[in-house]
Amino acid sequence: MSKMETLNVQVGSGEHSVVIGSSHPIVVQTMCNTPTGDVAATVEQCVRLSDAGAELIRITVPTLQDVENLRQIRKQLQERGIFRPLVADVHFSSDIAMALPGIADKIRINPGNFHPVHEKARERFAALLEKCKAYGTAIRIGINHGSLGAYITEKYGNTPEAMALAAMEWLEMAIAADYQSKIVISLKASNTVVMVGAYRALGRMMQERGVVVPLHVGVTEAGNGDTGRIKSAVAIATLLEEGIGNTIRVSLTEPPENELPTAYYLAERYGLPHAEVPEIPEREMLDVACKWGPQLMNGTIQDFDCADASLHDEIMQACRKKFYKPEYIACPGCGRTLYDLQGTFERVKAATAGFQDVVIAVMGCIVNGHGEMADADYGYVGEGRGLVTLYRRRTPVLRHVPEAEAVEKLVALIREDKK
Ligand code: SF4
Numbered sequence: 001m002s003k004m005e006t007l008n009v010q011v012g013s014g015e016h017s018v019v020i021g022s023s024h025p026i027v028v029q030t031m032c033n034t035p036t037g038d039v040a041a042t043v044e045q046c047v048r049l050s051d052a053g054a055e056l057i058r059i060t061v062p063t064l065q066d067v068e069n070l071r072q073i074r075k076q077l078q079e080r081g082i083f084r085p086l087v088a089d090v091h092f093s094s095d096i097a098m099a100l101p102g103i104a105d106k107i108r109i110n111p112g113n114f115h116p117v118h119e120k121a122r123e124r125f126a127a128l129l130e131k132c133k134a135y136g137t138a139i140r141i142g143i144n145h146g147s148l149g150a151y152i153t154e155k156y157g158n159t160p161e162a163m164a165l166a167a168m169e170w171l172e173m174a175i176a177a178d179y180q181s182k183i184v185i186s187l188k189a190s191n192t193v194v195m196v197g198a199y200r201a202l203g204r205m206m207q208e209r210g211v212v213v214p215l216h217v218g219v220t221e222a223g224n225g226d227t228g229r230i231k232s233a234v235a236i237a238t239l240l241e242e243g244i245g246n247t248i249r250v251s252l253t254e255p256p257e258n259e260l261p262t263a264y265y266l267a268e269r270y271g272l273p274h275a276e277v278p279e280i281p282e283r284e285m286l287d288v289a290c291k292w293g294p295q296l297m298n299g300t301i302q303d304f305d306c307a308d309a310s311l312h313d314e315i316m317q318a319c320r321k322k323f324y325k326p327e328y329i330a331c332p333g334c335g336r337t338l339y340d341l342q343g344t345f346e347r348v349k350a351a352t353a354g355f356q357d358v359v360i361a362v363m364g365c366i367v368n369g370h371g372e373m374a375d376a377d378y379g380y381v382g383e384g385r386g387l388v389t390l391y392r393r394r395t396p397v398l399r400h401v402p403e404a405e406a407v408e409k410l411v412a413l414i415r416e417d418k419k
Pocket of ligand 1: 333336338363365372
């Protein structure tokens with residue numbers, strides 16, 4: 001395996017900075033799921049994540065008040081001797097993004113969502129590039145399959161290439177501002193085939209352009225348990241085996257510290273050894289997933305023999321070769337999550353396990369949830385205040401459903417459609 005050569009992006013400054021790029025080990029990261037306004041809980045979670053080996057920690061910043069909360073979180077972590085670089089996760093608001101340089105070490109944005117008028121989104125991204133440049137703040141351009149935006153889908157369609165082209169436009173702006181050395185890109189999707197195709201396309205496009213920035217690789221809304229781990233593993237392994245990927249996140253609808261063993265397994269298997277590798281209880285399962293997954297994803301094999309039938313079926317479904325049960329999309333949750341996501345996801349899975357040929361999404365918030373469940377046939381999306389909106393594909397069909405009734409109503413909706 002030869003790594004795709006990339007620029008090296010320093011996140012943070014001084015001895016505690018982390019470098020993402022092809023001449024460094026794969027960086028393992030995760031994200032808090034505590035409300036950012038609960039500074040004490042977020043600090044405690046960051047401490048646990050840092051102790052468990054997270055090299056970068058992302059925290060959602062949904063409001064301007066949360067910029068101040070992030071400053072407090074950072075200060076309290078440093079008082080406790082924790083200097084892990086912090087990544088601010090921003091959606092839609094360029095004002096919030098503009099307030100973060102100097103507080104966050106890296107800002108994750110999708111510039112296309114800064115404004116519905118594309119030219120205005122470009123102006124705001126140009127301003128952000130200048131502000132980040134003044135502080136040396138790194139930027140992740142994070143494009144998700146489900147939230148490409150009308151400008152991109154009308155121009156290029158809703159394809160892996162469209163995701164790569166969307167990223168290239170923002171990268172060109174960073175190059176024009178001479179700030180490419182601080183840019184990382186991600187192109188996430190919950191569909192493993194779409195996700196792998198998008199990163200491959202972007203790798204090709206950047207190599208043709210002659211500017212290759214590091215890639216943050218992950219499957220979004222992968223779910224939980226063995227299914228979520230295997231889905232992430234087959235897709236991330238396929239790319240890492242081709243030398244694509246410099247930092248990874250294994251998104252699980254579980255406590256974020258649970259993501260780290262699988263992420264470390266992948267970082268170790270395909271990268272340079274890390275100094276602090278945690279215990280990896282799922283090593284045997286991941287060995288099988290990483291042996292067969294990339295071959296299935298590449299189409300060099302169509303099936304494989306495995307003594308463990310349920311592991312075989314999980315891997316086949318993760319690679320989208322055969323579907324044995326409903327396909328679940330569940331966001332990992334973050335500070336925006338509006339209900340008991342993990343418990344609800346389990347209840348939805350138990351109630352819908354008997355359906356076939358159906359994709360069901362369980363999303364933590366209405367702000368991003370409905371946009372990001374790109375492939376779902378049905379969606380369960382938290383509104384807040386104990387209420388839920390149920391979707392049939394992109395259309396909200398039942399709004400303001402009390403949580404206590406929502407799973408039952410979702411099942412009734414699917415059953416009615418299947419008649
Ligand atoms: S969809 Fe889930 S992970 Fe994404 S912002 Fe909403 S709660 Fe957070």
